[in-house]
Amino acid sequence: MNTKFSLILVFVVLILTGGCQSLIEDPKGSLTPGTYFKTQADLDASVSAIYIQFARDGAWGFTNRSTSYFGSDDFTTDPGLNKEDFRLFDRLSGGSGNGSLVAQWQGPWQGIYQANNVIANYAKVSSTDVLKNQAAGQAYFLRALGYYYLVRTFGPVPIILTQIDVNDRPARDPVDKVYAAIINDLQKAKEFLPVSFPGQPGKANQMAARALLADVYLSMTGWPLNQASNYDLAAAEANSVMQSGKYDVNTPYATVFTTNNSSESIFGFQYNVSGGLPLRSAGSSSVPLDEIATNGSSGWDDYYPEINFYKNAPKCSRTDATFYTTIKLRQPDGKTFKLVSWDSPETHAGHPYYKKFRAGLNGDGVSETETTINAINPSTNKVYDVIRYPLVLLAYAEASAMASGPTAASYNAINLVRKRAGLPNLTTGLSAQAFRDSVVYERAYEFAGEFGVRWFDIVRLQLLPKVIASRSPLENPIPANTNVSQKYLAPIPVNEMARNPAWVQNDGY
Template sequence: MKKLLIWPVLFVSMLLSSCENYLDVESYDRVSDENTIFDKASAETAVRGAYRSLASLNYSSGFQNTILQSGGDVRSLNNAQTDLNVINYDLRSDIGFLSTYWANFYNTINRANHVIEKVPLVNDVKLTPDLKNQLLGEAYFIRAYSYFDLARVFGNVQIFLTPTKVVADKLGVSKSSQAEVYAQVLADLNQAETFLPATVVRNRATKFTVYALRARLHLYQSNWEAAENDVNRILANTSYQLVKPFSLAAGTPESVLEFSYSVTDLNTGYGLWNTSNRQLEPKAVIHNLLNDPTVGGDRKILSVQNALGQFIGGIYPTNTSAAYGIRTAELYLIRAEARAKKANPDVAGALSDLNAVRARANVPNSTALTPEEITLAIENERRVEFALEPHRWFDIVRTGRAPVVYNLNDPNKYIFPIPAGEILADPALTQNPGYGN
C-alpha cells in the first residue's frame, strides 16, 4: 500500500519539474543538475549549454517575432490573434508565448547559477585556474545578459542567484524592481570583468563583451559618462571596426558578440524571413527608408522587393547564419547618444560617431546641429541600422518616446504581463500593473 501511495506523489513531482523547465537535461550540452559538473569536460559542457540556451532565448524566432512586431516596422504574414495582441499593445497574461519567454529566461539564468556555484568546487588538474576563471566569467556574463533582457521585457521580476534544484526553491520570492534588477546586472558584469581575459572572441564572452553590454546598460540607466567610457575601451582595440561596405557577416570586426549556429543547431530566425512559409516582412515604411540613398544607403540589402512586389527581409542568408547580440555599429551609436546627452554635451564627438555609421553605409553626413537634433537623428539611425534586429521597441520605450512614436500613452503597456500560470503557481508573485491578475 505504501508503494501504491508513493507512485502518484512521484508522478505529480515529475509533472511539476517538467513544467518548470529547470531540471531538464536534454542533451550533452544542456547541463543543470547538481551532480553533472564534476570535472573540466562537464564544466565546459555546462557553459556551452548556457550559451545555447542564451542563443535560443534571445534569437529564437518567437522572441524576435514579438519584439520586431512591437517595434512597428515589421509585420506578420500570419494575422494570428496573438499577432494582433502584439501590434495593438493589448497583451494578455494567458498568451502562451509569454510563458515560453519567462521560462527560457529563468532556465538560462539557472544554468548560469549552476556554473557559478559548482565550478569553483571542481577538483580537476585539467581545469586550470585560468580556465576556471574564464568559465565563471562567462556564466556571470550570461546571467547578466539574461537578467537585463528579462527586466526590460517584464519590468519588476524575481532575482535568483543560486541554482533552482527543486520547484520549491523558486517559490515565495518577491519581485525586485527593474532598477534593482539592473543593479544586479551591473554587479554581475563587474564580476565577469574580473574573471574574463582581454581577448577578441566573437562568439564568447570576454572583457570586451562585458564593456559592450555594460555600455548598453548604462544607456538605459542614463549614465552617460560611464557608457562613453566603456565604449572607448572597446573601440581603442582595432579588432572592433565598422565594416565597409555594409555587411552582416560573422567573424568580422563588426561583431562584438554573435550567436553561432550549425547544421545540428539551426538558427530558427531564418524561418522568419527566408522560407516559402516565411512569417515576417518589412513594412513599406522601413523598406522605403532602407532603399532611400540618403537614409539607408548600402543597408538597402536588408529589404528587397521581389517580382511579386513583396518585401523580403535580408538578415539571415542561411539557416546557419550567426545572429548578432552586439555589433560595433551599436557601440558608435551608444557613444554618440551618451555624448549628446551628458551634462556637458560633446556635439562634435556625437556627430563624429553618428556620421561614422552613416559613412559606412554610404549615406551623407547628418545635418543635425543641437544635442536634441542629434539625439533624434541617432534614434532614426538606429531604426535603419538595426531594422531587422530586435532593438526598435526597446529604444522607443527607454527614451520615453512611445507616446509620440506609437501613440501609446499607458506606461503599463511598456512592459509585458507576467504569465498567468506563474502568478497562479506562486502567491508571492504579483501581476504587473494594468494586466489584472
C-alpha cells in the same frame, strides 16, 4: 561544434523535450549528478550548456523571442494566418496567456539557472585559476544578458543568484535592484574575462561585457529609471571597446547578414543545423507567403517591417541591403517567376520584407538569384549577432552628446556608421537633443528587425505615441481605447502568475 558541446546539447534536448520548465525548476539538477564539476572539461561543457539554453528554439532561436516587441514599427505580421500571437502584440493587445510570449520568459530564466549552477560550482574544479575564472566570467556575462532582457521586457523580476529549492516562490524585485545585479555581474565578467578568445568565436569576452554594460547604462538613462548620470558611464564603457581597436565596420552591411563572425561581431549565438541547434528566425520566417521556390518550399510570412517604417528609411545602400521590395511570384510552369512590387495587388500582405534575414549563412536560408528562388529553408547555420560594433558606436555617440553636448568624437562615432551605410556625415552644430534624435533614427535603421533594438529605444524614450501617429492605416489596427502608457512592459505569462500567487501582474493586463 565540438564533441563536448554536442553531448551537452543532447542532454539539454532530452530534458527540455520532457515538458515545459517553470521559473522554480533547476535544469542543472536534471542535467548532471552532483559530482559533475570535477575537471576543466566538465566546467567548459556546462558553460556551453548555458549558451545552448539561450540559443535553442524554445528561447532565442526563433522569431517568438521577439513576440512582445511586435509593438515596434520595425515589426509587423500577417493580418490572418496563424500569426495571432505576434499580431496581438503588434496591435498592442497581447495578454498573459499568449503562448509565444513564453519563449521571452523561459529562455532567459533557463540560461540564468544554468549560469547560477556554474557560478556556484566553478571554484571546486581541479584546474588553473585563469581557466576557472574564464568559465565563470562567461557565466556572469550570460546571466547578466538574461536579466537585462527580462527586466526590460517584464519590469520587476526576482533576483535569483544562487540555486534555489523547487518550492521557493521568490518575490519580484524592483527594477533598480535588477539593474544593480546586472551591473555587478558585468563587472565580474570584465574582471574574469580576457579581451578576446582567439579562434573561438561565440565565447563572451571582456569586450562583450563592456559593450553590454555600455548598453545597460544607456538604458538606465531612460524610462523607468531616468538616471541621466549614467550617460557618462555608458560613454566610458563604449569608448573602452572603441579604443581596443578589435572591431570595425569595414564589412559591407549586406555581408554581415550572410556570413558568420564578421569584423563587427562582438557577441553572437552560434548555430549548427546538423548538431540540432538551428537558427529559425532567418530564411522562411522572413519570406513572403506569396513566394514559392522551384522545389515547392515557401515563405512563412512571420514578420516584416511596417509600411511607413520602410518609407521613412534613408536613401542609401544600407536601406537597399535591408529591405526586400520586389516579390518573386512563381508561375504555373513551376520554373519561371513574375517580379512584382511589394505593394502590388497581386501580393498577399502588401508590405516590403527584410532582405537581410533571407539568405541565412551563404544562402542556406533562401537560395536564389535575382529572378528565381531555388529553395526556402527554415533552419540555418547563421550566427545571430546580439551585439554588433555599431551598437557600441551609437551608444557612445548618444551618451557622450547627452553627457556634455555633442563633441567631435560623438560625431565621429555616428559618422562611422553612416559612412558604411552610404550616407553623408551628420549635420554639425546640433543641440544635444537633436543629436540624440539623430542617433535614435540611425539605430532604428542600422538594427531594423534585430531582436528588440528598436523596441527598447521606443520603451526607454517613451515613443509609442509618436510611433502610432506615423503608423499606416493599412497596418493591423490598434484598438481605439488602448492605454499606450501601459504597453511598454509585457505581461508576466499566466502560468508563472499561477505559480506565484503573491505576484501582482503588470498594469493593463
